[in-house]
Amino acid sequence: MQDQSQSFLAKGPDRCADLSFAERLRAAICSDRDLTFLMEAHDALSGAVAKRAGFKGIWASGLSIASSLGYRDANEASWSQIVDVVERIVDSTELPVLVDGDSGFGNFNNARLLARKLRQRGAAGVALEDSCFPKMNSFVGDRHPIADVDEFSARLRAVKDTVADNLVLVARTEALIAGHGMDEALLRASAYAAAGADAILIHSRKSTADEILSFANSWQSRLPVVIVPTKYYRTPVSTYRDAGISTVIWANHSMRAAIAAMRHVCGRIIAEESIAGIEPHIATLDQVFDLLGYDELARAEARYLRPSDLQQ
Numbered sequence: 592m593q594d595q596s597q598s599f600l601a602k603g604p605d606r607c608a609d610l611s612f613a614e615r616l617r618a619a620i621c622s623d624r625d626l627t628f629l630m631e632a633h634d635a636l637s638g639a640v641a642k643r644a645g646f647k648g649i650w651a652s653g654l655s656i657a658s659s660l661g662y663r664d665a666n667e668a669s670w671s672q673i674v675d676v677v678e679r680i681v682d683s684t685e686l687p688v689l690v691d692g693d694s695g696f697g698n699f700n701n702a703r704l705l706a707r708k709l710r711q712r713g714a715a716g717v718a719l720e721d722s723c724f725p726k727m728n729s730f731v732g733d734r735h736p737i738a739d740v741d742e743f744s745a746r747l748r749a750v751k752d753t754v755a756d757n758l759v760l761v762a763r764t765e766a767l768i769a770g771h772g773m774d775e776a777l778l779r780a781s782a783y784a785a786a787g788a789d790a791i792l793i794h795s796r797k798s799t800a801d802e803i804l805s806f807a808n809s810w811q812s813r814l815p816v817v818i819v820p821t822k823y824y825r826t827p828v829s830t831y832r833d834a835g836i837s838t839v840i841w842a843n844h845s846m847r848a849a850i851a852a853m854r855h856v857c858g859r860i861i862a863e864e865s866i867a868g869i870e871p872h873i874a875t876l877d878q879v880f881d882l883l884g885y886d887e888l889a890r891a892e893a894r895y896l897r898p899s900d901l902q903q
């Protein structure tokens with residue numbers, strides 16, 4: 592596998608010329624060999640943990656990034672804040688990162704600016720959804736207005752014209768979330784395919800996979816299908832393999848795990864007025880240093896510092 596950090600160092604901060612993250616994500620999403628799994632990350636640390644666990648690609652989740660910044664998943668975080676977090680995830684993981692671009696933060700012009708910036712920061716792809724700005728998380732409330740299909744298709748075209756194949760473009764329809772039904776979801780997926788999308792993300796808030804399976808059955812893999820089984824989490828992945836789904840996004844589980852773990856630790860420390868009890872249950876400092884590559888820094892110091900510096 593190509594060492595992305597080396598190519599980054601060799602080429603300087605403009606990684607536009609380095610297409611390999613997009614190529615790798617495209618290969619993963621478009622290959623019909625097996626299901627691809629993308630693991631949520633909301634910062635560099637959660638990205639590093641996902642990589643160590645063995646994931647080959649990352650979902651930079653809008654909900655999770657917003658939550659870690661203390662914002663609601665309602666476009667409260669700005670596109671530039673998202674782009675900054677994405678850069679840290681890309682740097683720490685050196686994996687293909689599919690970024691949740693929400694609706695593109697405005698019209699075609701905002702969407703193509705976001706896409707260009709994401710490409711510059713090393714993202715492999717962007718998922719754009721047909722919700723109206725400001726969006727609301729798909730699982731919150733019942734008001735989920737969606738954009739006009741022609742306007743959103745033109746937004747996708749503008750992104751494609753800007754980033755060409757250097758950033759994978761996943762078009763996400765919220766038609767089912769908004770209650771518009773399967774015909775509307777299929778019509779939109781067709782329009783977005785015609786606009787140049789590389790894959791279709793079909794989202795559902797049902798607790799069973801029926802809706803997305805019905806979509807996949809009618810869609811017949813005209814473009815790869817990406818799903819987010821947050822609510823229908825009981826469905827085994829063999830069902831998705833059988834249905835010809837391309838990619839499964841585990842969308843928010845590191846963020847939710849972190850909340851549960853932090854709650855537990857904070858609760859015990861305040862109750863016990865001691866950190867002795869929780870010490871065996873949390874990451875050791877050596878694990879932190881290992882995760883963030885302190886050994887590489889030590890090797891670099893031995894190589895680049897003067898011997899006299901090392902003795903100080």
Ligand code: SPV
Pocket residue numbers: 652653654655664691728729730819821842843
């Ligand atoms: C996200 O992770 O931000 C997503 C998936 O877009 S969902 O929260 O299910 O809308």
Ligand code: MG
Pocket residue numbers: 652653654664691693
């Ligand atoms: Mg989102």
